[in-house]
Amino acid sequence: MFPNTKKHFFHSIHTMRIVFFGTPDFAVASLEALIQANFNVVAVVTAPDKPAGRGMQLQSSAVKQFAETQGLPILQPLKLKDPAFVEELKLFKPDLQVIVAFRMLPEVVWNLPPLGTFNLHGSLLPNYRGAAPIHWAVINGETETGVTTFFLQHEIDTGDLLFQEKEAISPSDTTGDVYERLMRKGAKLVVKTAQAIQANDIHPKPQDESSPLKAAPKLHxxxxxxxxxxxxxxxxxxxxxxxxxxxxxxxxxxxxxxxxxxxxxxxxxxxxxxxxxxxxxxxxxxxxxxxxxxxxxxxxxxxxxxxxxxxxxxxxxxxx
Structure with missing residues (x-):
């Protein structure tokens, strides 16, 4: 993974600095798991506060609310390509970035850290790429799904695979049921992936696109x-x-x-x-x-x- 010996040396004498990107409660589980595993999360990037409810009061994301309890620096950019945001992100000197349930990142962001940027996705990639993988697996009557970690690259959900864990879907499961189980399973996989990257023990492999793939487009x-x-x-x-x-x-x-x-x-x-x-x-x-x-x-x-x-x-x- 790291042909550059400079990266090996850099990694061996520093505590790996992680910037975490996420918004809903699905992402909170992974952020909490990283902190409990004693990873050095130096900042969190999440969605801007949005009006919600009958009173249209500004509502913070679940990730922001949790990050505040941990005293973590929080970034809430309106535009991810904003040069001011990118410069602020650089100040945290991330070695690794972790993405869970966040919007698509521009290359200037995901290509920033020397150890890369990996994403947790709620399916067994390459199937169910897209915004609603859990929904579509249940809608399509699948009996199995899972979680995947992979390195980001240009096309959404197409990067090299790192780890996968399977999860059965019963005939009575709702998306909510599967969501809860994948949230917990995914958090463990995020920690496993971060540990493997820290130990330089990863073996990324390209996604197999040889057979027709099932998609998970945005719900309307x-x-x-x-x-x-x-x-x-x-x-x-x-x-x-x-x-x-x-x-x-x-x-x-x-x-x-x-x-x-x-x-x-x-x-x-x-x-x-x-x-x-x-x-x-x-x-x-x-x-x-x-x-x-x-x-x-x-x-x-x-x-x-x-x-x-x-x-x-x-x-x-x-x-x-």
Missing amino acids: RETGQVHWSKSGQEIVNLVRGMNPFPSAHTQFQGKNCKVLQVEFHPEIIPDLGVGIWDTDQKTYLRVGCADGYINILEWQMEGKKKMKIDEFLRGYSFTF
Whole structure:
């Protein structure tokens, strides 16, 4: 990895200085793990504070809130190519940069430290490159995913692989379930990767792109729309994959509803065609799909709280 003997000498007489980049709680776990493993985190880069909530008060990122408790210097650049930010970053003299759940970095930033910049990604690369790897793995009905560390290069999520850890996905797992497990597993992998780089014991390998790859593009509102003409399993997977955020959704009697939990029954019922709703107004609300029907178990009608379906049925006046 380090053909330059200057880097070997530099590394052997200095404590490795790390700058950490991250924003959401997924990244906090990795930052905390590095600190607990006694790595020398000299600064944190995170997103600028943003207005949030009904009062639109400025809200700090989860990483900033944690970094403040650790007394770490915090940088919040609006633009990562801003020369003033780059110069400020250089003042921390990073040997290594660690990226977890952060936006794409320009080369002037990721190419700064002598030991490189590595990223933690929530999939088994090269599959599920992109902004929403956990969501898409669940939506697509995968039974396995994982976490990967890799060195950054120009194209997003394409750099040489360092380490990977697999994680099973059960038929009942939501994205939220998998997210929590990958967050913890990823934190351990970040520490493992930093330790290996510090020991000069890494063996980067190019990503294998010989077979068609599955992508993980940014989620849009249309992504979560339930199409009842799909198969029951596809619908179940979509609901699981969009739970807890941003949620699958459908229209019911002219109102928008977030669909939070469903079950599929592979049984064709006469008069319950694709997209046709049926209820006894007490215990079930179901809708026909391509190969059977879907029972709604939990949802949230616009302007209302989340409800189990029996609770919803007790208080709703139907128009059919």
